[in-house]
Amino acid sequence: MITVSGLTKRYGDRTVVDDVSFALEPGTVTGFLGPNGAGKTTTMRMMTGLVPVSSGTATVGGRRYGDLPNPGAVVGTLLDASAVHPGRTGRMHLQLLASVIGVPDSRVDEVLSVVGLADAARRRVGGYSLGMRQRLGIAGALLADPPVLVFDEPANGLDPEGIRWMRDLLRGHAARGGTVLLSSHLLGEVEHTVDRLLVIGGGRIVADGSVASLLGAEGTSVRADDAAALARALEAAGFHVQHEADGALVVPGAEPPAVGAVAASAGIALSDLRPVQRGLEDLFFQLTTAS
Numbered sequence: 001m002i003t004v005s006g007l008t009k010r011y012g013d014r015t016v017v018d019d020v021s022f023a024l025e026p027g028t029v030t031g032f033l034g035p036n037g038a039g040k041t042t043t044m045r046m047m048t049g050l051v052p053v054s055s056g057t058a059t060v061g062g063r064r065y066g067d068l069p070n071p072g073a074v075v076g077t078l079l080d081a082s083a084v085h086p087g088r089t090g091r092m093h094l095q096l097l098a099s100v101i102g103v104p105d106s107r108v109d110e111v112l113s114v115v116g117l118a119d120a121a122r123r124r125v126g127g128y129s130l131g132m133r134q135r136l137g138i139a140g141a142l143l144a145d146p147p148v149l150v151f152d153e154p155a156n157g158l159d160p161e162g163i164r165w166m167r168d169l170l171r172g173h174a175a176r177g178g179t180v181l182l183s184s185h186l187l188g189e190v191e192h193t194v195d196r197l198l199v200i201g202g203g204r205i206v207a208d209g210s211v212a213s214l215l216g217a218e219g220t221s222v223r224a225d226d227a228a229a230l231a232r233a234l235e236a237a238g239f240h241v242q243h244e245a246d247g248a249l250v251v252p253g254a255e256p257p258a259v260g261a262v263a264a265s266a267g268i269a270l271s272d273l274r275p276v277q278r279g280l281e282d283l284f285f286q287l288t289t290a291s
């Protein structure tokens, strides 16, 4: 559905997006992950014609965004949620957008209730919180019920309940066959939402794969009332054991079932058993030091 090929952006002699290529499939949510300044926004803006490319192409269903007869009906974007006239009400803002993309007025009330802004629809946007502005931006993106959603940092300003709501919205969109790209600089915001991670650093794609394959379990964290006995049993079984300051034991390189089996055969009750995942910072460190 979306194909990005050799996308490059230079500002003067600085290359801020460098030969970025990827394809996004319908029915999937892809997380575009990278630290501040990595090039996520610039890539998404080039994909949607907001920033001219230096070289490369981005197509949606085989056509460049600017060549689509009604791009807003095909790609719903959340690229700058603060760019809304503060004097307009949320409803007026969406009515204007609806008229531009040829969506009936009745759809405005539908999307307002989808994003939970029905009660605030007649208030001026200038008085909205950051989270409400994000929701309004998402409402605008959903107006035409487009097959593709491109959201830049949609979790900005949302509380944990809002982030869960957005996760359900995006997963639901993909489950109906939609294509979703969302960016974040925080792995925790997207790791339970996405099927795939595209990791960008310094303008280049540095990793592309499933959350599990990129961040895969590093080991197991385990707790027991009798941590000392558990540590002895694990060491006797040949595992290396690290003692954490909070009382947990970490067993590098071990899967939780293997640790659970050692505890069971030693008759030790566990109060916690979970895989330890690498964080995004560790992933970046590994990717950048390896290259």
Ligand SMILES: Nc1ncnc2c1ncn2[C@@H]1O[C@H](COP(=O)(O)OP(=O)(O)OP(=O)(O)O)[C@@H](O)[C@H]1O
Pocket: 011, 016, 034, 035, 036, 037, 038, 039, 040, 041, 042, 043, 185
């Ligand atoms: N108009 C511009 N002129 C010059 N440099 C720019 C311009 N827009 C962006 N940049 C630079 O391009 C780089 C990538 O910025 P971009 O906003 O795409 O990163 P990002 O990954 O979205 O980061 P963030 O998470 O902070 O939004 C940054 O170093 C930024 O300073």
